Amino acid sequence: xxxxxxxxxxxxxxxxxxxxxxxxxxxxxxxxxxxxxxxxxxxxxxxxxxxxxxxxxxxxxxxxxxxxxxxxxxxxxxxxxxxxxxxxxxxxxxxxxxxxxxxxxxxxxxxxxxxx
Amino acid sequence: xxxxxxxxxxxxxxxxxxxxxxxxxxxxxxxxxxxxxxxxxxxxxxxxxxxxxxxxxxxxxxxxxxxxxxxxxxxxxxxxxxxxxxxxxxxxxxxxxxxxxxxxxxxxxxxxxxxxx
Numbered sequence: 001x002x003x004x005x006x007x008x009x010x011x012x013x014x015x016x017x018x019x020x021x022x023x024x025x026x027x028x029x030x031x032x033x034x035x036x037x038x039x040x041x042x043x044x045x046x047x048x049x050x051x052x053x054x055x056x057x058x059x060x061x062x063x064x065x066x067x068x069x070x071x072x073x074x075x076x077x078x079x080x081x082x083x084x085x086x087x088x089x090x091x092x093x094x095x096x097x098x099x100x101x102x103x104x105x106x107x108x109x110x111x112x113x114x115x116x
Numbered sequence: 117x118x119x120x121x122x123x124x125x126x127x128x129x130x131x132x133x134x135x136x137x138x139x140x141x142x143x144x145x146x147x148x149x150x151x152x153x154x155x156x157x158x159x160x161x162x163x164x165x166x167x168x169x170x171x172x173x174x175x176x177x178x179x180x181x182x183x184x185x186x187x188x189x190x191x192x193x194x195x196x197x198x199x200x201x202x203x204x205x206x207x208x209x210x211x212x213x214x215x216x217x218x219x220x221x222x223x224x225x226x227x228x229x230x231x232x233x
Contacts, residue, residue, distance in 0.1 A: 033220070042223060042225050042226070043207065043221075045220045045221065045222070048220060063125060090170055092161075104149075104151070104163060104212075106163065106180040107153075107161035107162075107163075108160075109158070109159065109160045110160070110161075113215070114157075
């Protein structure tokens with residue numbers, strides 16, 4: 001089975017621009033979560049989508065948004081970029097069953113965003 | 117709110133030796149899941165091992181095993197026969213019980229493991 005894929009792998013943007021990152025989950029996985037990783041703040045949860053609905057959201061400003069499509073692929077968007085948005089953005093997918101022990105998140109390789 | 121603490125920012129071990137990475141967490145839940153992920157220089161986050169809180173038996177995966185102490189809220193990772201490929205940042209992570217709206221992972225700050233040839 002193919003793993004989680006993320007595109008693009010690297011991005012360079014300037015302040016004020018917007019950016020869209022894409023994530024394709026493992027086949028059959030219905031939940032997609034996004035995390036931001038920075039040296040100062042570590043790994044922080046952004047949001048999680050299941051069946052095209054945002055189920056959970058972290059403590060980030062409204063400039064950070066996302067969506068999920070019917071094929072479970074997800075995109076996240078950051079508008080009006082700031083220097084502090086420079087980070088590695090990680091996407092993870094899981095089966096997200098109601099019961100059982102399959103609540104394990106598998107990560108993609110990440111998108112490295114640099115804001116100049 | 118749940119918190120995960122890794123008190124060892126860096127660790128090093130001789131190749132073929134055993135090393136233990138520490139993790140403590142805080143939660144009011146009785147059922148939850150704990151994970152160890154490794155992140156090598158490639159930055160890909162790789163699952164190492166998973167532990168269900170309702171299981172008393174410690175999880176093992178080849179050279180990797182955990183010491184899960186539920187009452188103490190401690191979850192350490194033991195790596196036996198350390199190999200050069202084990203060099204990475206190791207993150208301990210917690211997630212609450214399986215129910216809608218709780219897929220969030222809470223991570224510790226990580227432990228950088230160096231393998232000395």
